[in-house]
Amino acid sequence: xxxxxxxxxxxxxxxxxxxxxxxxxxxxxxxxxxxxxxxxxxxxxxxxxxxxxxxxxxxxxxxxxxxxxxxxxxxxxxxxxxxxxxxxxxxxxxxxxxxxxxxxxxxxxxxxxxxxxxxxxxxxxxxxxxxxxxxxxxxxxxxxxxxxxxxxxxxxxxxxxxxxxxxxxxxxxxxxxxxxxxxxxxxxxxxxxxxxxxxxxxxxxxxxxxxxxxxxxxxxxxxxxxxxxxxxxxxxxxxxxxxxxxxxxxxxxxxxxxxxxxxxxxxxxxxxxxxxxxxxxxxxxxxxxxxxxxxxxxxxxxxxxxxxxxxxxxxxxxxxxxxxxxxxxxxxxxxxxxxxxxxxxxxxxxxxxxxxxxxxxxxxxxxxxxxxxxxxxxxxxxxxxxxxxxxxxxxxxxxxxxxxxxxxxxxxxxxxxxxxxxxxxxxxxxxxxxxxxxxxxxxxxxxxxxxxxxxxxxxxxxxxxxxxxxxxxxxxxxx
Numbered sequence: 001x002x003x004x005x006x007x008x009x010x011x012x013x014x015x016x017x018x019x020x021x022x023x024x025x026x027x028x029x030x031x032x033x034x035x036x037x038x039x040x041x042x043x044x045x046x047x048x049x050x051x052x053x054x055x056x057x058x059x060x061x062x063x064x065x066x067x068x069x070x071x072x073x074x075x076x077x078x079x080x081x082x083x084x085x086x087x088x089x090x091x092x093x094x095x096x097x098x099x100x101x102x103x104x105x106x107x108x109x110x111x112x113x114x115x116x117x118x119x120x121x122x123x124x125x126x127x128x129x130x131x132x133x134x135x136x137x138x139x140x141x142x143x144x145x146x147x148x149x150x151x152x153x154x155x156x157x158x159x160x161x162x163x164x165x166x167x168x169x170x171x172x173x174x175x176x177x178x179x180x181x182x183x184x185x186x187x188x189x190x191x192x193x194x195x196x197x198x199x200x201x202x203x204x205x206x207x208x209x210x211x212x213x214x215x216x217x218x219x220x221x222x223x224x225x226x227x228x229x230x231x232x233x234x235x236x237x238x239x240x241x242x243x244x245x246x247x248x249x250x251x252x253x254x255x256x257x258x259x260x261x262x263x264x265x266x267x268x269x270x271x272x273x274x275x276x277x278x279x280x281x282x283x284x285x286x287x288x289x290x291x292x293x294x295x296x297x298x299x300x301x302x303x304x305x306x307x308x309x310x311x312x313x314x315x316x317x318x319x320x321x322x323x324x325x326x327x328x329x330x331x332x333x334x335x336x337x338x339x340x341x342x343x344x345x346x347x348x349x350x351x352x353x354x355x356x357x358x359x360x361x362x363x364x365x366x367x368x369x370x371x372x373x374x375x376x377x378x379x380x381x382x383x384x385x386x387x388x389x390x391x392x393x394x395x396x397x398x399x400x401x402x403x404x405x406x407x408x409x410x411x412x413x414x415x416x417x418x419x420x421x422x423x424x425x426x427x428x429x430x431x432x433x434x435x436x437x438x439x440x441x442x443x444x445x446x447x448x449x450x451x452x453x454x455x456x457x458x459x460x461x462x463x464x465x466x467x468x469x470x471x472x473x474x475x476x477x478x479x
Contacts, residue, residue, distance in 0.1 A: 035112045037105050039098055045074055045090040046099040050112055054085035056341070059323075060314045062087060064238045065111045067307045069104065070094050076306060076325035135164050135180040136190045137227035138199065141247050142206035144175040146419040149398045150388035152177065155205050157385045159198050160184040166384070168401040169244045171365045173257040175206075176247035178227050178240055184381055199224040241304075242311050245362060249315065254354075254361035279331075280363050282356040286345060292321065292337040293346040295355065299363055301332035309334060312362040316355065317341050368400050368415035371424045373432075377439035379410040387412060390435045394428065395419055 033052035041047055050062060059078060066073060066089065075090035093099050099108070140152065149168055156163055161181040168177040181198075183190055190198070206222040227243065280299035287294055297309060306325055313320060313336060322337040339345055346352050377383060384403055391398060391414070400415040418424050429443055 033113050035109045037099075037108060039100065042090065044098070045092050048087075048089045048091055048108060048112070050085065050087040050089075052085045054080045054083050056319065057314060058085055059087070059320055060310050062112060063307050063310050064236075064242070066091060066108075067238050067304055068236045069108065069111075071099065072096070072303055073306050073325065074327050076323065078320065078323040080321055134189050135182045136195055137178060137180050138195070138202075138224055139227040139243065139247060140175065140177040140179075140202060140206060140224045141251050142175055142222035144170045144173050146397045147392040148175060148206075149177070149401060150385070150392040151205050151208075152202065153385040153388045155202055156181060156198075157184075157382045159201060161190070161198065162381065163384050163403065164405050166401065166403045167240050167244060168398070169248060169365055170399045171248055171361065172253040172255075174248055174251045174253040176244045176251070178243055178247075195226070238307060241307075242315070245308065245311055245365070246315055248361070248365060249312070249358060253365075254357040280360050282359045284346060284352040284356055287337070290337075291343075291345055292339060293352070295334075295336040295338055295359070297332070297334040297336075297359060297363075299332055301327040301330055302366065304366065305332055305363070306334065308362045308366065309336075309359060312358055313338060313355075316358060318355075370399065370415055370417040371426065371429060372444045373412070373414045373416060373429060374442040374444070375412040375414075375432075375439050377410055377412075378408055379405055383410055384412065387414075387432070390432055391416060396424065396429075 033050065036047075036049040036051075038047040038049065048066070052058065059080070063073070071091040071093060073089050073091055075088075077088045079086045091099060093104075099105060142148075153163070156179070160183065162184045164180040164182060166177065166179040168175065170176075181190065182188060202224040203222060206224065280297070283296045285294045285296070286292075295313070299305070310320065317340065318338045319341055320336050320338050324335050326333045346355065375387065388398060395418060396416045397419045398414050399417055402413045404411050416424065416429075426443055430441065432439075432441065
């Protein structure tokens with residue numbers, strides 16, 4: 001006779017879960033992101049290899065993370081077809097050597113492996129933590145003019161603002177600026193009502209020379225508003241720089257100087273204009289067989305070049321499927337296989353021309369010829385205003401500025417040019433110390449060497465595809 005046994009109804013039975021179940025997808029498909037650091041295969045650089053599930057914007061995040069660690073990308077090979085993302089980067093530290101600091105290596109693996117946005121504990125070069133959490137960030141765009149940055153600095157002082165950090169770029173007679181400010185008297189956050197009053201006053205400063213007959217679209221380019229920086233942790237350098245790229249793109253700096261406005265006086269011949277762009281040449285071809293548009297960039301190599309180009313393509317809503325980046329003897333060659341986010345290639349010549357102009361503008365924005373001033377002084381109210389006023393009164397225009405507060409000190413870096421088009425007198429610049437006060441001043445003259453201009457290549461589509469395959473086959477180093 002069958003025997004039945006009934007369980008006690010008071011007993012609670014919980015479902016059983018295999019502890020290995022959660023790791024099953026990883027064991028089948030591999031980890032979501034695998035980062036490998038190789039210091040053995042090459043003598044002069046470190047190889048960083050990333051294998052990951054692909055998603056939109058991932059390439060920019062990786063390049064941004066490497067750039068934030070002050071690493072220089074000398075070569076890069078990218079492929080992201082079939083939902084998988086494979087990158088190989090050859091990187092060097094600030095002094096052009098391999099990355100040997102184990103703390104930096106550990107952080108690379110952690111930051112890239114998790115695609116984390118947290119601030120690093122170890123970088124290739126440490127940077128001071130800035131007290132930006134209690135400040136308000138504002139951004140400004142408008143037509144540039146000699147002395148405008150000085151006027152903005154003076155206006156903020158008159159409005160009772162303490163400037164904690166500010167970054168400003170100018171290009172093609174446009175200005176983009178991101179500033180972190182607080183109350184001057186108490187260093188407390190500025191309330192929203194007062195912030196609106198500050199924005200209105202600064203907008204008036206930006207529009208001071210706007211002619212009445214100009215249309216409203218030009219007026220809309222002169223604006224001040226809360227900064228559109230990513231929320232969360234304190235902004236890294238590349239987040240601010242990406243925002244400056246976006247701001248200048250929004251005021252169409254790639255179209256050249258606005259009507260009725262010219263750049264600061266400079267050499268104007270075609271050859272000199274090519275020099276000003278760093279010998280930059282951008283071409284776009286179609287690969288109908290694969291449905292890609294091939295963007296080729298040849299220009300003088302410099303730091304952060306790949307970040308600038310990838311940032312621009314991503315912000316213009318293009319997807320990079322394949323890419324190769326190389327640099328040799330001071331020149332860079334970059335090739336991107338792109339499509340629209342909807343999967344379509346660039347169809348019209350007008351669109352190709354616009355993309356080429358935007359990439360050229362992104363490359364030009366960092367090319368600052370002239371003199372770089374690095375000033376360090378004990379921070380005080382009105383210091384930035386005083387420094388920029390002295391520069392303005394002596395006929396110097398600020399074309400780029402990076403200002404930060406480090407404890408009790410203010411660290412200022414300016415690129416300046418003579419508004420008359422003449423060479424800047426270095427002896428005069430050193431005399432600024434007596435006019436401004438007790439400061440540490442370092443002067444560096446920046447010129448661009450174009451003695452070996454780049455000759456644009458004229459390969460056919462077939463030759464270019466063959467060349468790309470050869471580059472990729474040599475690029476992926478066994479690990």
